[in-house]
Structure formats: structure tokens, C-alpha cells
């Protein structure tokens with residue numbers, strides 16, 4: 001192992017927990033840990049109209065899915081009919097690019113989404129701006145007083161690669177976002193690795209549900225195919241982990 005790269009050398013021999021406390025402020029050290037996840041049952045579908053009137057005082061978040069069609073075969077074996085971009089967030093969860101809307105401004109939801117897209121993934125808004133017609137759905141979470149809005153935007157195979165390459169120059173890259181990732185839309189021979197295992201990640205907010213609904217809406221998978229993958233995912237998470 002090269003010098004300076006062993007756990008004891010890089011951590012100065014301290015255990016990871018004490019090291020972590022060293023980086024945290026006194027305020028943070030007084031916080032107790034709680035389960036960070038949102039629960040699917042807490043997110044109830046709501047129309048855009050109701051979300052923007054009855055729940056105007058709630059926090060509003062908007063996220064967007066960029067996707068393309070184009071057949072891709074992995075190892076001459078696993079076929080997927082297109083690509084979807086998500087991102088690894090700095091909190092370790094998987095989500096879509098986007099963010100919370102500033103409640104002090106009456107900014108249109110789609111404008112906020114485009115601003116977040118530029119900040120988080122350096123999306124070229126001259127070419128790939130999200131439009132209101134890309135709107136898919138909204139959910140309300142009363143426990144968190146949060147409304148989530150979701151848009152999906154189609155690009156070409158060539159364009160998605162260009163978008164992926166330019167994410168490294170995003171303002172938020174390496175801070176809020178640790179990079180875009182592609183969603184595997186197939187299952188390997190064991191029936192788990194691929195999309196079912198991907199679904200076992202921790203997702204921010206209701207991103208998993210948005211992903212599943214977005215996939216069916218854009219036609220990358222049928223509802224029936226999605227249901228089979230979800231069943232495998234549910235079986236997979238019950239398996240003992242090594």
C-alpha cells in the first residue's frame with residue numbers, strides 16, 4: 001500500500017467516529033442521529049393547481065429527469081433501450097438534480113428547476129432548457145410540509161453524453177452533488193443485479209417513485225416490466241447482507 005494511504009496513517013490512528021466528531025461543529029455534535037429517509041406512504045399525489053394554492057405555504061422542491069432513447073447492449077447480453085440521469089448527492093443518497101424553491105420569490109417552478117439544473121449539473125440552458133410541457137407530477141408530504149414537483153426532459157443519445165461530460169464543470173460539483181449516474185434498466189441473470197439492486201439505494205424524498213413513474217411515462221419500460229423489477233427489488237432487500 002503506498003505511503004500515507006493506510007487507514008491508520010491517513011486518520012492518524014484515530015477511529016473514524018472520533019475523527020468525524022473532530023470535523024463537526026459543537027452544534028452538530030449535540031444533534032442526535034435519526035433515520036434520514038422519507039417514506040413512500042408520506043408522499044401523496046396532488047395536482048399542480050392544488051399544490052400551488054392550498055399548499056402554497058409549504059416548502060416546494062422541484063427536480064428533473066433527463067433521458068434519451070437509444071439501444072445499448074452490455075456485454076452482448078443485457079439490453080437497455082435508453083438512458084436516464086440521476087445523481088449521487090453529497091449526503092450519500094441518490095436523487096435527481098433540482099432543489100428547494102425560494103419562498104420569498106414568486107418564481108415559476110420551471111424557472112427554478114432550470115436555475116438548479118445549471119448550478120448542479122451545468123446544464124446548457126440555451127440547448128436543454130426544461131419546459132412547462134415537461135411537467136409530470138407533484139406530491140405533498142404533510143409531515144414535512146413539503147411539496148415535490150417533477151419534470152422529465154428528452155434529449156438525444158449524443159446530447160446526453162454532452163450533458164454528462166459538462167457536469168464536471170458545474171458550480172455544485174464536488175459539494176452538493178458528487179456527479180451524475182446512469183440508471184441500469186435491465187436485470188442480470190440472477191434477477192437482482194441491475195435495476196433491482198439500483199432501486200435498493202437510499203433515495204432522497206420520493207425520488208424512487210418519481211423514477212418509476214418517469215420511466216413508464218416516457219416509455220423506457222412498460223408498467224408491467226417495472227412491476228417485475230420492483231418485485232425483485234423487494235425480494236432483494238429482504239435477503240441477508242454480507
Ligand SMILES: O=c1[nH]cnc2c1ncn2[C@H]1C[C@H](O)[C@@H](COP(=O)(O)OP(=O)(O)O)O1
Pocket residue numbers: 061063094095096097098099100101146148176204205206207210
Ligand atoms: O430527486 C428528488 N426527488 C424528490 N424529492 C427530493 C429529491 N431530492 C431531494 N428531495 C427532497 C428532499 C428534501 O426534503 C427536499 C429538498 O432537497 P434538496 O434537493 O437537497 O434541496 P436543496 O439542494 O437543499 O435546495 O426535496
